[in-house]
Amino acid sequence: MRVAVVGAGISGLAAAYTLVKAGVEVVLYEKEDYLGGHAKTVSVDGLLLDLGFMVFNRVTYPNMMELFESLGVEMEKSDMSFxxxxxxxxxxxxxxxxxxxxxxxxxxxxxxxxxxxxxxxxxxxxxxxxxxxxxxxxxxxxxxxxxxxxxxxxxxxxxxxxxxxxxxxxxxxxxxxxxxxxxxxxxxxxxxxxxxxxxxxxxxxxxxxxxxxxxxxxxxxxxxxxxxxxxxxxxxxxxxxxxxxxxxxxxxxxxxFQLFGRPQWLTVKSRSQCYVDKIREELESRSCTIRTRCAVESVFSTDAGCCVVGEDCSKDIYDGCIISTHAPDALKFLGEQATSEEARILGAFQYNLHSTKLPFLVTLNPKRVPKHSLLKWCTSHPFPSVAASKASLKLENIQGKRRIWFSGAYQGYGFHEDGLKAGVAVANNVLNNDIVLLRNPKHMVPSLMECGARFLVTRFLANYIATGCVTLLEEGGNIYILEGATTNNTKKAILRVHNPLFYWKIATEVDIGLADAYINGYFSFVDKENGLLDLFLRSEKFPWEESKSNGFFNLFLDETMTYSSAIFKTQNEDLKTAQLRKISLLIKKAQVEGKHEVLEIGCGWGSLAIEVVKQTGCRYTGVTLSQEQLTFAKRRAKEAGLEDCTNFILMDYRQLPKYHKYDRIISCEMIEAVGHEYIDDFFSCCESLLSTDGILVLQFISIPDQRYDEYRRSSDFIKEYIFPGGCLPSLNRITTGMATSSKLCIEHIENIGIHYYQTLICWRNNLLANKDKIIALGFDEKFVRTWEYYFVYCAAGFKSCTLEDYQIVFSRPGNIGAFGEPFKKQDDLLARLPPSINHVYRDFTAGLQAHCGSRGKTKRDGGFLSGMVEWAASALW
Structure with a gap:
């Protein structure tokens, strides 16, 4: 379908934009050298000025607000009053x-x-x-x-x-x-x-x-x-x-309050031409043809279609034409072909200014003729006359006749919202689509208590935000733009406030109130993908055990069913590959061999159990407190043919018999559930279960030491909603617990926290992609929002490096068997190379040694050579 749109004011732009999004070929005509009609912006001494009257609000301009938000148009308060x-x-x-x-x-x-x-x-x-x-x-x-x-x-x-x-x-x-x-x-x-x-x-x-x-x-x-x-x-x-x-x-x-108690008036931050430019970009990206300085002489119907004739005598045939100009101009285009009904209806709309009459200036300035003028510009506005009121009720009678449609602000009250609605409606008429335009939302009028809470919250945010910008858009209310002291940060979080209880929740419950407000739908984000994350970078509860369902976790975890941080090699790497890399790294750090017996405290769904037995042939024991996880892990081991090498137990790790010793103990992100008071007991128990030359590998989420005491004595979203009774330990609390309750010491430590950000975003994306399936399991919308909030809440902490995720290797002093031979690591890597490529490795290292010798390298280059050999073995493995 090929459609002409005559007139590039708000109504014509809306019609063209709606059509091109539906895949229609559109040609847009405009007699001026710019698009936008009344939305004309001029620059005077570097200052951008709108010549047209461009104000709107969140209550009576819902369709315009939706358009602006979808285009990313920034808004600001307009100080308009009577x-x-x-x-x-x-x-x-x-x-x-x-x-x-x-x-x-x-x-x-x-x-x-x-x-x-x-x-x-x-x-x-x-x-x-x-x-x-x-x-x-x-x-x-x-x-x-x-x-x-x-x-x-x-x-x-x-x-x-x-x-x-x-x-x-x-x-x-x-x-x-x-x-x-x-x-x-x-x-x-x-x-x-x-x-x-x-x-x-x-x-x-x-x-x-x-x-x-x-x-x-x-x-x-x-x-x-x-x-x-x-x-x-x-x-x-x-x-x-x-x-x-x-x-x-x-x-x-x-x-x-203001005199009329109206919704707050807004305007476009970078003046009205900004939104016009954004629409133009959208039109051009969808191959819309835009013809400026192309005045139309007439529009008429033929057997071949609808003909648009330009003042330059050009003629083009279209399947249809939308005339988005003032009603008198539309009637002029039709000329003698206008029907009596079209003449009667379109002729009923009168305008206040005409180029043939003297302009009437409404101003606060004294009544005098300006001595100097920068620009002379003429525009007009429809009168709400009785005739126009009657004609507007009969507009449907002339729409689409002879494949010609009409749109314009005159079809409403004469303002931008009316022009936008008319353009969208007539474009959908052309497409034979049913359209339900947005209705005015209820005007948000907070109580006096809520006004007080809003004052406190906005004042707090204004002082708290360090960088970027947070914008609060009240649904049917005001707009609050809160910027940090650092203005060169482009991060923005735009919130839609749907209920004034949003302010009350935050004022009375702080971060838990923010979580509660999000879960209950008191606010949402314009940017559904990153809005919550951007905010962080700036009640009814769901008990953890209630949600510990295999079916639920299966819908956001990867195939390995691993519920801890992965380690990614690239930004777009799939989650399963990254999780397997993390598991292999834990096995490597624990130096697991086939002769060892491995204990995992908090075995989850058995992902590490499967991999450690597959890679090393060791014996494995895993403990968990979840019956569902136990059943799942046993079935998984059986399907892999590893049930004879694995033993899964439903038991508290503290109840394990102390006479049975394990060569290696691995615990991945379980100690967070132990609690501050019981970390010493954890290390005491681990040492009593560990063999003489044993190794303990611990992975855990950590909070910075400086914040730990305040954090553990207070309540936050995760403690309230996800892990009641849990506590993220600080690094100092871990080392203190180790030193106080055991003879263990630290052999190696690594922070993999930045990888948790990517892991959490993957989980969040999977969660939202499977939202309908989760609800089908019996959970509700609030449950899904709780977990989405949880994932993004944590992701923000890891992305900003204010949370860590450590992997620490512990052993007793004097463990020569595991740590006394510096070249053992290199030999182990060599032994684990597949036979098919072992000779490639040996030829490579021999050639490297010969090359170094021929260049006169001395013994002091041995460290470099050893490192290269180790790197080669590791890469080949």
Whole structure:
């Protein structure tokens, strides 16, 4: 399918973007040399300025917010407010920016009965509007032709309410002369006010009497007549039964609310051309043809298709055409081929500015003609007239006729969200797809307690973040951008806050509260892949035993069923290969031979058991506390034909008989479950089970020594949700336990912690890929979110190198058999080479020795030569 889109404003861009994503071949026409329509950005002295009015919010612009977030468009707060000054400052003045202080910008109005009458009518206006709209919505056949003037008169509003409130607010919204406001469609204007939360007030449920007293408190504070809490209490007694709590609320209101209680207004951080450029990149990457400076002369239908004629006399035939321009321009393109219905409907939409008329400037500046101008630019905006209101109900009658569709902001209230919705809807109409556009989310209005919690959390984060940026996007609420002191870090975590309990949880429970909020869905991330990890780099519980199901672990572990850190050779190496490498390294460090008997404390699902017996032919004993793991490991050994060499026991390691000695003991990430108090007992038990020349190899997750005491005395997410009673030991705690309770010493130590990050990300990806299967096992969404949080929570610690994962080799002093021969390692490697390549190794080393001798190497080069020989053996093996 080949479709033309005429007009590259927000509606045309949305239509083209929707079509190209569906695989349609699109040609986009634009008469200007830039895309975006009203989204025009100019640079003045290095400062980017938007000529169009580009503001939006998270409540009344849900589809635009979704588009921006999908494109990665950064947003910031817009300091937009209303202010009115009548008679060149000689009349009434008020504003909405700073609550009561702006409302009573003229302090004398606190005692002005006419001003209070206007405020009373603001209360009344909300109730009247909601009642009026409910009646029309419940009776769709009822006439919608009433004007705003008729509505005002029928409800008896004062002249000051009209001139000091309603008319200037509407004139500023639709950028039009005040004289024409009352001729607007009452239904269009009032439904817009309801939709955009312009009926809200800061006064809420306060009665007018209580509001008077609240304002009196504010005035006295302003005049410094009230100085202490005692005077506030005395005032509350004097104005009884006015509650003291309302006086306290009056102190908080100016810092919490704006006049209309609206959602917070936002704008594009790098100006509106930024989002246009991102859409353009998407269009071009999908082979969309963009023709700027290509004005269209006409659009008409033929038997071959839809013909688009340019002013340069070019003609192109398409399967369909979407005209995304102002309604009068669309009608002009159709020319004589326009049907009477198209002429009637499209001709009903009127605009405030035309290039043939003098522009009307709405400004806060004095009424004078500017002496100097940097740029002259003309734009226009549709009026919410009665005729337009009626025509909008009949637009479906002309869509798709003769393979021509129409879209534009005029199909709604005339703003960016309306243009976007119209473009997406008409593109799906072309595709014959059903589309459900996003509806306005509920406006998030936190309670006073939640407001306090939000204040504490945002203040804490603002001071706590060291690098990068955390953005909180309230669903139907505000936006908070919290940046670290280091601004050159590009890491960003963008959170969607779905419930104000998010703040309360964090304020009262800190990191456990953050985990609880995530698990309960109080917040989520725009970047579903790395959002949680990026945040870290900046209740109901699930007991561990309950989730210890083979079926569950099988859905995120690899084939080896190894639940500990792997060791990766490359970034994209598969998890199974990396786990087998880690197991082989443990076997190598333990120096296991065929004559040895190996004990594994915490055998898991038997992955090390299978490999150590396969590689060395030793005898193996493994202990576990999980019946499911025991059954699985036994079955696995039997299937591998190794059941005669392996012995799996359901037992606490402390109950093993001390008279039976083991040549090697391996414990991989089990000691974390032992607990701080029992680490000494662990080493004491290991030594009593270890033969004279035995070796103990321990792998464990470790927390830095500096944080250990604070960590073990407190509670965190992992202790609460995953391992109740567990404790990550510090390196010092391990060595202290060794020295205090045994005669063991350290022979070798290695930190493999950075590999745990990659391991955890693999587990997390497997978890999410098998989410439906996990839920089918009987677990719920909250369970999956708990484990996702756990994996990313830990991954952040390892990626930032604030958690370690050690492999330590222990033995008794004087163990000459294992550690007394420095060249034994080289000989062991040679003995383990397959016979088929043994001669290759010998020829290589002989040639290397001859080469070194011919170059006159001396005995002091023996270390280099020995190292090369060992490297060659290791590589070949």
């Amino acid at each position: 202010a009115v000054s009548l008679d060149d400052g000689k009349g009434y003045e008020w504003g909405s920016r700073n609550g009561f202080s702006s409302l009573f910008a003229q302090k004398a109005n606190i005692f002005n009965p006419h001003f209070w009458q206007m405020i009373r009518e603001i209360f009344k206006f909300k109730a009247d509007v909601l009642r009026y709209l409910e009646e029309l919505d419940n009776n769709p056949d009822k006439d919608h032709s009433e004007t705003l003037e008729h509505f005002i008169r029928s409800h008896g509003y004062s002249e000051l309410f009209q001139k000091g409130y309603l008319i200037p607010v509407c004139a500023s919204i639709w950028s039009c002369p005040s004289e024409g406001v009352l001729r607007f469609s009452a239904y269009s204007v009032l439904s817009f006010c309801r939709n955009h939360h312009l009926l809200q007030t800061i006064f809420g449920a306060l009665s007018l009497y209580n509001l008077h007293v609240t304002c009196l408190v504010m005035y006295l504070l302003y005049c410094r007549k009230l100085c202490c809490l005692l005077e506030l209490i005395q005032l509350s007694i004097l104005v009884s039964p006015f509650p003291f709590s309302l006086i306290l609320i009056s102190l908080m209101l100016p810092f919490t």
